[in-house]
Amino acid sequence: MTFTQRNYPGKLIAVEGLDGSGKSTQLYLVKRWLELQGSRVYFTEWNSSVLVKKATSKGKKRQLLTPTSFCLIHATDFADRYERQILPLLRAGFIVLADRYVYTALARDAVRGLDKDWISKLYSFAVPPDIIFYFEVPLETSLSRILDGRPALKYHEAGLDMGWSTDPYESFRVFQGKILNEYSSMRSKYGFTTIDATREIHIQQAEVRRLIAEKIDIPSFRSS
């Protein structure tokens, strides 16, 4: 809401990408790498605030959420984590690792038909990360990583609320395809650092670590 608190000693690293892009695995390895060096590091993930957890799960279970309330309840969740964890930790000099950040919301909510300009202003209270890693995989790769095990897809996760298809798997395909288009259109606008996520995990991780080390003076984040 205010834009004055951008002077802080911490660093913010966010990962974005389709479900099945391997971004959470990569971020976990970054966390381990930083921890093993004794750095002050904090990990936060999307949709995890305790405050609105009940409302979110109730809304999802009973399918009460429409695109606007879906968007706002996630924005509330994010704001709670942002104001109580992310920003204070940045000000306290932590490296904050975010598994998904506002770009996930921008992509999903745009796919659900909300005005992009409105959503980006809604999230304008959040500081932009120092690095946004975008894990890029072809749609078919991410789909097969998720769908090959025939998991039980949740209603909103599959995008069934949008009525593209009554088949959860088909709906998920359509949904992910649309998310991919949104991510692609955000890449240059928000300065994503693209990682080719079709490669082996340790190869990607080596690149990610190198890029982080180039941008962030890691030794200065060691706990004293």
Add this chain to the structure above:
Amino acid sequence: MNEKHFFGRQPPEIRDARLPGKLLVIEGADGSGRSTQIAMLSQWLEANGFAVRFMGLRRSNLVAEDLERAKQGNVLTRTTLSLFYATDFFDQLVNAIIPALRAGLIVLADRYIYTLMARDLVRGADRDWVRNLYSPALLPDAVFYFRVSARQLVERNFQKNSTLDYWESGMDLGLSLDMFDSFVKYQRMLQLEFQKMQREFGFKLLNGNRPIVKVQQDLRKEIAALLSIGAPTEVSAVDMEAATPEPIPAPAEEPV
């Protein structure tokens, strides 16, 4: 015909903005007499054959309970508080207000986005951010703002509850450790925001310090014109019974 308008771009859920009902908003602080006036209005509207629905803040199916719980815990930071209320508001707009208006009902809103915006603004929110947040809201057919002096509000709140409410006193703002002091300061800040909005949005200003019956007569006159009802009936004894809260004595003081 009957096309309704939105402050900005309408939400994607609303494909058809032809809504024959009317959205009438009553704004004013706690203790300004909103609920009393709304009860009397609905009585009169139903007597004239209009179907009425009510809406208010923190009444959505989705988040009302969680919001109430969060307010008890004092864990809410300001952006979170703001977005929580916005979620509640838009859930009601999409799932209750719009369907009622589509069915041709009169929706009486006990507060609307103006209170929500004023609360955010006095907490230091960015003006453009707040405007953007509420821009998918429906533009009401009329907004009546009850202005009551801060001192009068204190008296009425004590008559109703015998204590002042933490949030309605703006205690989270840290204006004063003294609750009475904080209440007065906070209500004055809200009134200043309302004055700005009144000019911009063309609220109909009503002096809420006057007797209930006088305020009700003015309201009916305005609404009768809006709904093309003939000469508004006088406020009767039956109407007064609809006003469930204790009648409030008229003060001599002018609004601040």
